[in-house]
Amino acid sequence: MQQRLIQEQALQWKMNQSLLQAIQLLQFSSAELMDYIKEVANENPLVEDVETNYDFSAYNRGNDTHPDLGDINPAEVSMYEKLKGQLFTLDVPENMLPIVNYGIDSLDETGYLSCELKTWAEDCDVSLEIAERALSIIQSLEPVGIGARSFQECIILQLRAMDEHTNTEIAANVLENHLEWIANNEVEMIAEEYGLPEKDASGLIDNIRACHPKPGNLLASQKANYIIPEAAIVKEEGQWKISFYKWSKPTITINHSYEKMTDLEKIEKDYLKEKRQQIDWLNQAISYRVNSLERIIRQVIQKQFMYFDKGVEWLQPLTLKEVADELDISISTVSRSIQNKYIQTSSGVLPIKFFFPRGIEQKNGKTTAAFAIKQIIATIIQTEDKQKPLSDEGIRQKLSDDYDIDIARRTVMKYRKQLRIPSSMKRK
Incomplete structure (x- = not known):
C-alpha cells in the first residue's frame, strides 16, 4: 500500500513538471523557443537533430517595414508594467487596484517586497488584513514567487505551485537551517534528519533547485532586436487562413541507436529513460503551444474579419475573456499564448495583442474599439481643409455624422493628444 502511494506521488510530480514546461513554452516567442530547444539539445545526448537553422535576421531584413498604425512596435516594458498588465486577467475589485498597484511598485527589481505590510497598510490607509489580501493577489501573478518577503517564502511559493505533494514545512526548515545540504546534494543527510525515504529527499532537492531565487529577473526589461511572426494570415x-512558419513548429529528431545497447547498467538506463522523457515532454509542450496559438488566432480572425476585409477602421473591441469563453480555456492561457507574439498580415507584421483593443461605450449604447476611433480621427485630420482645420467639436460632429460614432468632445481631445496631433489653432 505504501509503495503504491509513492508511485502515485512520483507520477503526479512528472505530470506537474510536464504541465509547467508546457506553460513555460506557451509564453515563449519563436526566437525564445528556438534558443530553449538548443539548450536542451546541447545537454541531451538523444537529440540527433533540431530544425533550428532559420535565419531570423534575414527574415527581418526582408520584412523591416511596419504599418503606420500607432505605437504598436515593441517597447521596453518594465517588470512593474508587466505585473500590472496581468491584473486584468484577474477579478480584482476596483477599490483594491490602487492598493495592489502600491504593492507592485514596492517590489525591488528581483521581485521581492521591499516594504513592511504595516507600512503598506498605513500608506494606503487600509487595514493590515486588506494589505495582506493585496499581497496574496500579487503573489498569484507570474512568475510564481513574485511578491515574496524572503528567500524562503519565494521558494515555498514556487514549490506549492510545482508539486502539491511537497512537504513545505520540511522544505522551509531545510531552507532556513540547512541550505548547504541543497547546494551539496546531501540526500542522505536530509533523509536522516527529517525521516524521509531517500527518493523523497532527492525529489525535494530537485524541486528546490528547479525554483528561481530571483523571479523578478524573469521579467527584466528586454527590447526586441527584431520581430519574428508566428504565422501569416492569408486570403485563399x-x-x-492561417499559415504557420516552420520556426513556430520545430521538429526534434531522436537518435535511436541507444535502443540497441543491451549491456547498460541500471543507472545508465535510468539516465537515458529520463532524457527520452524530456524529449517527449518537450514535443508535447511544443504541440500544445502551437495548437493553443492556432485556436486563438482563428478566434481573432472570426471576431475581427471586418478588419481583415476592410481595414483598421473596422477593428472591433475584443477581450481576452471573450476568446477564453469561446475556446473554454482560462483567460491566463490566452494571455500567455499571445504574449510577445506577432502575425504577418496584409497590413504588415502586427502583435496579436493589437487585435484585442479596448472598447469605448458611446452615448448611443454602441461599443467601438478605441484604437479604431483614433485612426478615424487621424484620417479626418489628414483630409481636413488645411486653411480651416476642424476643432475638437467639429471632429466629434464628423464622427457622428459620417461614422455613427457618438463620443464626447473631451474624448476627441484626449485621443487627439494621444496621437500627438496639435489643436486646430496650431494646425493652421
Whole structure:
C-alpha cells in the first residue's frame, strides 16, 4: 500500500513538471523557443537533430517595414508594467487596484517586497488584513514567487505551485537551517534528519533547485532586436487562413541507436529513460503551444474579419475573456499564448495583442474599439481643409455624422493628444 502511494506521488510530480514546461513554452516567442530547444539539445545526448537553422535576421531584413498604425512596435516594458498588465486577467475589485498597484511598485527589481505590510497598510490607509489580501493577489501573478518577503517564502511559493505533494514545512526548515545540504546534494543527510525515504529527499532537492531565487529577473526589461511572426494570415479562395512558419513548429529528431545497447547498467538506463522523457515532454509542450496559438488566432480572425476585409477602421473591441469563453480555456492561457507574439498580415507584421483593443461605450449604447476611433480621427485630420482645420467639436460632429460614432468632445481631445496631433489653432 505504501509503495503504491509513492508511485502515485512520483507520477503526479512528472505530470506537474510536464504541465509547467508546457506553460513555460506557451509564453515563449519563436526566437525564445528556438534558443530553449538548443539548450536542451546541447545537454541531451538523444537529440540527433533540431530544425533550428532559420535565419531570423534575414527574415527581418526582408520584412523591416511596419504599418503606420500607432505605437504598436515593441517597447521596453518594465517588470512593474508587466505585473500590472496581468491584473486584468484577474477579478480584482476596483477599490483594491490602487492598493495592489502600491504593492507592485514596492517590489525591488528581483521581485521581492521591499516594504513592511504595516507600512503598506498605513500608506494606503487600509487595514493590515486588506494589505495582506493585496499581497496574496500579487503573489498569484507570474512568475510564481513574485511578491515574496524572503528567500524562503519565494521558494515555498514556487514549490506549492510545482508539486502539491511537497512537504513545505520540511522544505522551509531545510531552507532556513540547512541550505548547504541543497547546494551539496546531501540526500542522505536530509533523509536522516527529517525521516524521509531517500527518493523523497532527492525529489525535494530537485524541486528546490528547479525554483528561481530571483523571479523578478524573469521579467527584466528586454527590447526586441527584431520581430519574428508566428504565422501569416492569408486570403485563399475568399477565406482567411492561417499559415504557420516552420520556426513556430520545430521538429526534434531522436537518435535511436541507444535502443540497441543491451549491456547498460541500471543507472545508465535510468539516465537515458529520463532524457527520452524530456524529449517527449518537450514535443508535447511544443504541440500544445502551437495548437493553443492556432485556436486563438482563428478566434481573432472570426471576431475581427471586418478588419481583415476592410481595414483598421473596422477593428472591433475584443477581450481576452471573450476568446477564453469561446475556446473554454482560462483567460491566463490566452494571455500567455499571445504574449510577445506577432502575425504577418496584409497590413504588415502586427502583435496579436493589437487585435484585442479596448472598447469605448458611446452615448448611443454602441461599443467601438478605441484604437479604431483614433485612426478615424487621424484620417479626418489628414483630409481636413488645411486653411480651416476642424476643432475638437467639429471632429466629434464628423464622427457622428459620417461614422455613427457618438463620443464626447473631451474624448476627441484626449485621443487627439494621444496621437500627438496639435489643436486646430496650431494646425493652421
